[in-house]
Amino acid sequence: MxxxxxxxxxxxxxxxxxxxxxxxxxDLSAASTSxxxxxxxxxxxxxxxxxxxxxxxxxSQPKLCLPAESENGEVTTGARDGAAHVLRCLKIWYDLPADVLISAINLFDRFLTKMKVRPCHVPCITVSCMNIALEQYAADTNTKRSISVEELVSISQSACTAGDVLRMSRVIVDKLSLVAGCRVxxxxxxxxxxxxxxxxxxxxxxxxxxxxxxxxxxxxxxxxxxxxxxxxxxxxxxxxxxxxxxxxxxxxxxxxxxxxxxxxxxxxxxxxxxxxxxxxxxxxxxxxxxxxxxxxxxxxxxxxxxxxRRDRQRLVWRLSERTLKVLRPTDRLTSLLPTIEEQHFAVDATPTRTRSGSVSSENEETSDWPRSPVLPVYCDN
Known part of the structure; x- marks a missing residue:
């Protein structure tokens, strides 16, 4: 009525x-310039x-129809939500504005609406959507982009290279008919x-x-x-x-x-x-x-x-040994110097070495992405 x-x-x-x-x-919130x-x-x-x-x-309206469980190798709703949480973790990690996150999720959903993709390609598509969203935001705000493609690949642990992300970004731009200067x-x-x-x-x-x-x-x-x-x-x-x-x-x-x-x-x-x-x-x-x-x-x-919930877990980051070596190149340094043996005839002259307290997760394959490393158990932000 x-x-x-x-x-x-x-x-x-x-x-x-x-x-x-x-x-x-x-800009809706800004007053007129004059x-x-x-x-x-x-x-x-x-x-x-x-x-x-x-x-x-x-x-800009996606129309997704994803199964709850994969039968023939389709992308499921769980995989879609996992990719969205990875994008939100990247947004929190780099302290990005909400415009970048919402735009990246929208690009991801619209691309899955148009294209049928395999689950193994989801990590690369996710990082590529974030890459396009960063480019769009930099162009809209007339600012310089501060996060490189290499950084996105390293932090997201997507098991792809920067070249893969750039190629996938071009595919997404082409399939969604994205035009420079025309924001969705x-x-x-x-x-x-x-x-x-x-x-x-x-x-x-x-x-x-x-x-x-x-x-x-x-x-x-x-x-x-x-x-x-x-x-x-x-x-x-x-x-x-x-x-x-x-x-x-x-x-x-x-x-x-x-x-x-x-x-x-x-x-x-x-x-x-x-x-x-x-x-x-x-x-x-x-x-x-x-x-x-x-x-x-x-x-x-x-x-x-x-x-x-009182017993909820905080944001958990699971790092592979490869990423840990990139982030912590000094993990082989020791906190204590070894004792020098004065007797040259000692049976065991090799001193014990105390390694640093750096702890990494098990060396896991990246096929379980986005469960590792940046899928949060819970996020406070």
């Missing part, structure tokens, strides 16, 4: 809907970007856009947005659900809207349980009516939106249960 627009929403909503198209790569935008101009800019995102959304709209772009629109709407109506809707928390939750195959085929705009209002509902529930905090009913009405207007404008199906909400709740609740 259509929800009528509240009189206080009327000044902004029609202006937004009449706005023209805008470039999706524009002067600060007025609320009406900011609303026009945001809804112009919204219309542009709607036109480009289908290009991801769920992270939708999340930032919808949050900015909600902030503007709340400010216009005099409603205080809950503290739980901070961008950092929303982005972290998006990373969590993006690493789970259950949410991979969810429409990116629906996923962003569900995540935004999931955090909003959590905060409102906490406020309602606290007797000291009183929220006017009209404030909650303004916030949820805005979501209804976005749903109608983006033509989101009610059943699809409810299904996406159920999947997100399941993934997040499972993550929160793991978070609550």
């Amino acid at each position: 259509y929800v009528p627009i509240h009189p206080q929403l009327a000044p902004i909503i029609p202006i937004m809907l009449r706005s023209g198209a805008g470039h999706p790569d524009a 002067r600060q935008r007025s609320p009406e101009e900011e609303a026009q800019h945001m809804y112009a970007t919204l219309n542009e995102y709607l036109l480009l959304e289908h290009k 709209v991801t769920a992270l772009d939708w999340l930032r856009l919808l949050r900015s629109m909600l902030l503007l709407q709340a400010e216009h109506c005099g409603v205080s947005l809950p503290a739980g809707c901070q961008e950092e928390e929303l982005v972290q939750m998006l990373e969590i659900v993006s690493c789970d195959a259950a949410c991979v085929n969810t429409r990116t705009s629906e996923l962003a809207l569900v995540l935004l209002y999931y955090k909003l509902e959590q905060q409102l529930a906490e406020w309602s349980s606290n007797e000291e905090t009183v929220i006017p009913e009209e404030h909650a009405y303004y916030l949820f009516d805005f979501a209804r207007q976005v749903q109608l404008h983006c033509q989101m199906n009610e059943a699809s939106l409810c299904a996406a909400r159920a999947r997100v709740r399941h993934v997040v609740s499972r993550y929160e249960r793991c978070e609550a």
